[in-house]
Amino acid sequence: HIKLPTHHLVHWSDKEDINMATDLVRLSCTSKGTTARASSTWKHDTRKFGPLNALNNNTEDAWKSAQSEESDPLAYFEIDFHRPVQVNELRIQFQGGFVGMDCIVYQKSGDETSDWEECEDLFIDPIDSNEVQTFESEADDAISDKCSALRIEFGRSTDFYGRIVIYSLEVWGTE
Numbered sequence: 658h659i660k661l662p663t664h665h666l667v668h669w670s671d672k673e674d675i676n677m678a679t680d681l682v683r684l685s686c687t688s689k690g691t692t693a694r695a696s697s698t699w700k701h702d703t704r705k706f707g708p709l710n711a712l713n714n715n716t717e718d719a720w721k722s723a724q725s726e727e728s729d730p731l732a733y734f735e736i737d738f739h740r741p742v743q744v745n746e747l748r749i750q751f752q753g754g755f756v757g758m759d760c761i762v763y764q765k766s767g768d769e770t771s772d773w774e775e776c777e778d779l780f781i782d783p784i785d786s787n788e789v790q791t792f793e794s795e796a797d798d799a800i801s802d803k804c805s806a807l808r809i810e811f812g813r814s815t816d817f818y819g820r821i822v823i824y825s826l827e828v829w830g831t832e
Contacts, residue, residue, distance in 0.1 A: 680831070681745055681746070681829040681830060682829065682830065682831060682832060683827055683829055684738055684830050685712050685738075685828040690739045691736060691739065692709070693707075693709050693712055693720075693734065693735060693736050693737070693826075694708055694735045694737075695707075695708040695720055695722065695733065695734045696722065696731070697723035697732065698720070698721065698722070698723060699721035699722065699723055700723075701723075706719065706721040707720060708720045708734060711734070711824065711826040712736070712826060712827075714827075718824070719752065719822050719824045720734065720821075720822070720826075721755075721820065721821075722819075722821040724818040724819055724820055725818070732757060732810075732821050733808055733809060734808070734811075734826065735809075736807045736808075736826070736828060737805070739805065740805065740832065741766075741803040742803055742828075742832055743803050743830045744776075744779065744794055744804060744807065744828055745793065745831070746791055746792060746793045746794060746828075746829045746830070747781065747792045747826070747827070747828055747829075748789050748790070748792075748826070749781075749789070749792070749825065750787070750788070750789045750790070750823065751783060751786070751787070751821070751822060752787060752822035752823075753786050754785065755815065756783050756785045756786070756814065756816075756821070757809070757813075757814055757821040757823075758811065758812065758813050758814065758815060759811065759812030759813050760782070760783065760809055760811055761775060761809075761810045762775070762776040762780075762781055762807060762808070762809055763775055763807070763808040763809075764776040764804035764806065764807055764808070765804060765805050765808075766802055766805065768805070771805075776807070778794045779795070780792065780795070794830075
């Protein structure tokens, strides 16, 4: 048996998805009222392929975008927390071969009428892989703004037809 140092162990709370090793909370829980929307959904079937599937922690489900059009290749995924949160990291699991690339992250700091502002502290540069990829905020917690929503824009996809598949998208931070 290999014994891991305690700081590498993750302890999960059944109710709140708290990582006790770092005091971060999974902010993207639908049970906390978090919602999601996206630029498109494969075959318009939101039950099977809708954006909420990426937030539900079931690896059998996924958000699958529709094929992109040459006139509008940009796809996006939005998460609305409906409360002010401090984002520390994103954990994304794409389907290899259907990875969103050239990403820009935006945030809203107020209500639904607020404008999207580029989040300069969170840089996402995924690789074409099935593995969970973690992207940490470079912000100093003491001065970073809280946000009420995030938007990830994908400039292109690794798929020839421009489709993107996300099995899991978790946002971790503090409330």
